[in-house]
Structures are given as C-alpha cells and as structure tokens.
Amino acid sequence: MPGVTLTGEEQVVIVLYPGFTALDAVGPHYMLASMMGATVHLLATTPGADAVPSDLGLAVQPTGDLGGAPDRIDVLLVPGGSGGAAEAAADPVLLAGLSELGSRAGLVAGVCTGTLLLGAAGLLRGRRATSHWVARHLLARHGAEPTDQRVVTDGHVITGAGVTAGIDLALAIVARLRGDGYARALELQAEYAPRPTFGTGTPELAGEQLTGVMRDLFAPLVESLSAAAPGHRFVG
Amino acid sequence: MPGVTLTGEEQVVIVLYPGFTALDAVGPHYMLASMMGATVHLLATTPGADAVPSDLGLAVQPTGDLGGAPDRIDVLLVPGGSGGAAEAAADPVLLAGLSELGSRAGLVAGVCTGTLLLGAAGLLRGRRATSHWVARHLLARHGAEPTDQRVVTDGHVITGAGVTAGIDLALAIVARLRGDGYARALELQAEYAPRPTFGTGTPELAGEQLTGVMRDLFAPLVESLSAAAPGHRFVG
Numbered sequence: 001m002p003g004v005t006l007t008g009e010e011q012v013v014i015v016l017y018p019g020f021t022a023l024d025a026v027g028p029h030y031m032l033a034s035m036m037g038a039t040v041h042l043l044a045t046t047p048g049a050d051a052v053p054s055d056l057g058l059a060v061q062p063t064g065d066l067g068g069a070p071d072r073i074d075v076l077l078v079p080g081g082s083g084g085a086a087e088a089a090a091d092p093v094l095l096a097g098l099s100e101l102g103s104r105a106g107l108v109a110g111v112c113t114g115t116l117l118l119g120a121a122g123l124l125r126g127r128r129a130t131s132h133w134v135a136r137h138l139l140a141r142h143g144a145e146p147t148d149q150r151v152v153t154d155g156h157v158i159t160g161a162g163v164t165a166g167i168d169l170a171l172a173i174v175a176r177l178r179g180d181g182y183a184r185a186l187e188l189q190a191e192y193a194p195r196p197t198f199g200t201g202t203p204e205l206a207g208e209q210l211t212g213v214m215r216d217l218f219a220p221l222v223e224s225l226s227a228a229a230p231g232h233r234f235v236g
Numbered sequence: 237m238p239g240v241t242l243t244g245e246e247q248v249v250i251v252l253y254p255g256f257t258a259l260d261a262v263g264p265h266y267m268l269a270s271m272m273g274a275t276v277h278l279l280a281t282t283p284g285a286d287a288v289p290s291d292l293g294l295a296v297q298p299t300g301d302l303g304g305a306p307d308r309i310d311v312l313l314v315p316g317g318s319g320g321a322a323e324a325a326a327d328p329v330l331l332a333g334l335s336e337l338g339s340r341a342g343l344v345a346g347v348c349t350g351t352l353l354l355g356a357a358g359l360l361r362g363r364r365a366t367s368h369w370v371a372r373h374l375l376a377r378h379g380a381e382p383t384d385q386r387v388v389t390d391g392h393v394i395t396g397a398g399v400t401a402g403i404d405l406a407l408a409i410v411a412r413l414r415g416d417g418y419a420r421a422l423e424l425q426a427e428y429a430p431r432p433t434f435g436t437g438t439p440e441l442a443g444e445q446l447t448g449v450m451r452d453l454f455a456p457l458v459e460s461l462s463a464a465a466p467g468h469r470f471v472g
Contacts, residue, residue, distance in 0.1 A: 021266070022262050022265065022266065023262050023263060023265075023266040023426070026258050026259050026262040026263075026294065027259060027262075027263075029258065029259075029292065029294055030257070030258065030259040030292065030399065033292035033293060033294070034292065040292075040293065040294075042294060050286070050297075051287065051297040056265065056266065056269035056270065056276075057269060057276065057299075058262065058265055058269070058276075058278060058296060058297075059296070059297040060294060060295070060296060060297070061286075061287040061294075061295040061296070061297060063293075112427075132427060133427055150427075150429065150431050151431075161427045162425075162426060162427025163266065163425070163426040163427055163428075164403065164426045164427060164428045164430060165427055165430075167400065167430065168430060168431055168432070168433060171432070171433045171434070172433060175433065180434065183433060183434060184434045184436040184442065184446060185436075185446060185449065185450060187432055187433070187434050187435075187436045187437045187442075188436050188437060188438070188439070188441075188442045188446060188447065188450050189398075189399070189450060190259075190398060190399040190400045190437070191348075191368060191369055191386075191397045191398025191399055191400060191401055191437055191438065192399070192400045192430075192432050192437040193386065193432065193435075193437030193438045193441060194400060194401075194403065194404060194428075194430040194432065194437070195386050195387075195404055196404070196407070196423055196428050196429065196430065197404060197407045197408060197411065197419060197423070198407070198411075198416065198419060198420045198423050199423075199429075200420040200421075200423045200424050201423045201424060201426070201427055201428040201429030201430070202424070202427065202429045203424070205424075205429060206420065206423075206424045210420060210421060210424060211424065213421065214421060214424050214425060
C-alpha cells in the first residue's frame with residue numbers, strides 16, 4: 001500500500017485509574033495495539049495494583065504503573081470514567097504524573113471525561129478540545145475551548161467525545177502515525193461500518209426529552225466533575 | 237420513559253478464553269453492564285486464572301470460571317479472537333462447556349469469530365448467523381446459514397459481524413431485554429454517533445485492492461479456523 005508505514009516502534013501509554021470506563025480505553029487499545037511493532041503500556045495510577053477496576057466492574061490488568069512509563073512516549077491516552085474521573089481530577093499526585101507524561105508525549109489524547117483530566121493537569125490550555133456531551137462545557141474551566149465535534153485535533157492534542165468516540169479518535173491517531181492507508185486497513189480489520197440501531201447518539205439526534213432525562217441522570221456526575229475542576233487550581 | 241423497563245435482574249455471561257479480542261467483549265460489556273440491576277459475569281475458560289490475556293495483550297480479570305456460571309443465564313455472549321478462537325474451537329472441553337451454557341441461556345450471542353465457537357459447540361444449527369467478513373463462510377460448516385449483515389437475529393440467537401459490531405449487537409440485546417427506549421438512552425450515554433474516518437469498514441466499502449491485502453494477511457487465521465471446524469465433528 002503506497003504512503004503507508006507498515007511497521008514502527010511507537011510507545012503508547014494508556015492510563016488506568018480506578019473507576020475508568022473500560023470501553024474508553026479498550027476501543028483505542030484495539031486500534032493502537034494493532035499497529036505492527038508498536039508497544040502499548042497500560043499504566044496504573046495505583047502503584048503495585050494487580051488489576052484496575054473500571055466503573056462498570058470489569059477490571060484490566062496493568063502492565064506497570066505511571067512511575068514506569070517509557071522514556072519516549074509517542075502517545076499518551078487518558079480514558080474517561082463515570083465512576084472515577086472526578087476523584088482522579090482531585091488527586092494532585094495523579095495530576096502531577098499526567099502533567100509530566102503529557103509534557104514529553106508526542107501526542108496527548110483523551111476520551112470522554114478523560115479530557116477533563118488532561119485539562120486539570122494543565123495540558124489543554126489554549127487548545128480546542130471536546131469531551132462527553134454532558135460535561136463538555138467544563139473544559140473552559142481549564143483554559144480550553146470546548147468544541148462540539150466527535151474528534152478534535154489541535155496541534156499535538158487530540159480529544160474525543162463520549163465513550164465510543166475513542167474508536168474514531170484512535171483511527172485519527174493511527175492515520176497520523178502510519179498514514180491514511182494503515183487506518184483504512186484497520187477500519188476494515190475491525191469491520192468498522194457501524195449502524196447505530198436508533199440514531200440517538202448525540203443530544204441533537206436524541207431530542208430534548210431523552211436528552212433531558214439523561215442530563216438529570218448525570219447531574220451528580222457533572223456536579224462532582226465541576227467541584228473537582230475549579231479552573232487553574234492545580235497547575236498554575 | 238414509557239415502554240421502558242428501568243431495572244431488572246438479568247444474569248449475563250461473557251466467556252473469556254486466552255487470545256480473545258478484548259474489544260469484542262468490552263463493547264458489549266459496556267452496554268449490558270449499563271442495564272441497571274443486571275449482573276455481568278466474566279467467566280474464564282481456564283479455571284483459577286487471575287487474568288485472561290487477549291490477542292493484543294490487554295488482560296482482563298475474570299469474575300469466575302465456566303464452572304461457576306449462574307443457574308439462570310439470560311444472555312450468553314462469546315467474543316471472537318484472532319489469536320485464540322481457532323484453538324478454542326478445537327478444545328472439546330471448552331466446546332462442551334459452551335454447549336451446556338448455551339442450551340439453557342435465554343439469548344445466545346456471538347461477536348466476530350466468536351460465532352464460529354458457538355457453531356462448533358452446536359448452537360447455530362439451522363440458524364441464520366454472521367461473523368467477521370473474512371470468516372463468515374465457515375459458519376456453513378456448522379450447519380448455520382452465513383448471512384451478510386452486521387447483526388443477525390434468528391429466534392434466541394443473535395450474532396454480530398467483526399469486532400466493532402459487538403456494540404450494535406449489544407444494543408439489539410438491550411432493546412430486547414429492556415425495550416427500545418432503554419437502548420436509545422444507552423446510545424446517547426455512550427455518545428454512539430460514530431463517524432468512521434475513512435468509510436472502509438466492509439469489503440464492499442473498502443474495494444477489491446484493500447480487501448485483497450487484508451484477506452492475504454488473514455489467510456493463516458482463516459486456515460486455522462477452517463482446520464478447527466470440520467463440520468459437525470464435536471456435537472453430533
């Protein structure tokens with residue numbers, strides 16, 4: 001395939017914190033780990049953890065912890081977490097770790113409420129960025145410009161909307177690292193020709209009534225994320 | 237929301253075998269575990285395993301093993317595995333276990349090459365079913381009717397195409413168990429309004445050249461799946 005880099009040695013770091021959303025991490029993991037020659041590190045924020053529990057229970061075994069990140073980081077990716085993002089965003093040690101990794105990563109990527117963690121770590125200042133629709137506005141508190149798109153690229157910062165957007169985000173990363181042809185091949189490999197059954201995947205598509213119900217359901221989450229994100233508190 | 241069952245007590249079993257594809261399991265897990273009140277069991281085919289390694293390395297911690305399946309099973313779901321499905325399909329003990337669970341499950345579901353495991357366990361005879369595009373034709377060896385659709389429902393048997401189709405499959409299951417309104421809400425929760433970057437997710441969309449490249453790449457996998465699927469060998 002012309003214009004395609006078939007193999008490489010990219011070092012990818014995916015951060016796992018208690019209460020992360022497994023699909024936010026595993027969607028991108030599929031695409032990034034399918035790049036021949038790349039190494040994907042699953043790094044726990046809790047040193048020595050055997051497994052990191054996600055917000056819906058499924059636990060993933062880390063390959064190491066944040067302290068064991070590789071010297072070279074081509075991609076840093078942070079998943080969201082309906083159970084854990086707010087707590088993580090209020091943890092200064094965790095944010096300092098993210099800030100350090102992000103400052104030396106070739107690409108900084110976040111999915112869903114994971115983008116708020118990037119923001120709290122000071123990695124989104126002045127950047128256009130997206131997040132889950134219910135929490136996107138909170139990005140402004142971190143000096144980012146909330147942008148209503150599924151995948152937003154601003155320089156070396158790439159962010160994705162809620163949960164399933166991680167798959168689209170990762171394809172954009174693959175295209176950037178290996179060329180469009182490689183990403184086209186991975187779409188076919190993953191048979192990624194999605195057919196949402198109901199077509200209600202955004203507030204605009206879902207309409208006011210359903211969106212209102214879900215907004216009410218997520219109000220406590222937004223409240224806790226909001227409380228954990230008082231502007232430029234941590235990184236000045 | 238009218239016509240929606242807000243809570244329930246469904247017992248869901250997702251089978252984890254060494255070399256499974258994590259996204260095949262985690263996509264559906266997200267949707268099924270988001271059903272309030274439902275319990276999702278992640279059952280390893282290897283008794284006593286601390287974690288089950290997937291084909292791309294990421295390992296998931298099981299909640300038990302096949303021997304510890306609940307008495308009532310509302311959904312049995314089997315993921316595919318480019319590294320492990322062929323080996324699993326040649327393991328008579330594993331197939332006997334799947335056959336037993338499937339015979340008493342309310343819904344029997346498979347994603348990607350996981351549908352070939354259902355076939356090898358004798359659970360697809362006379363059923364319309366789908367699988368990953370590269371291996372779909374092999375379903376005929378198990379007495380199923382290969383069907384070129386992303387999600388195929390035939391009675392209590394629901395099958396999905398390659399990898400990412402597990403998300404669509406799971407939404408169909410949620411709609412069946414909890415009503416369309418619940419599934420609509422989960423589409424919005426997961427912000428499932430996918431935008432494949434390149435639109436090459438099926439052989440028809442990708443065209444002959446790219447499909448040929450990927451078919452060559454997967455030829456050894458299809459060969460091994462083929463060798464592990466000599467018709468009605470196991471379940472007579």
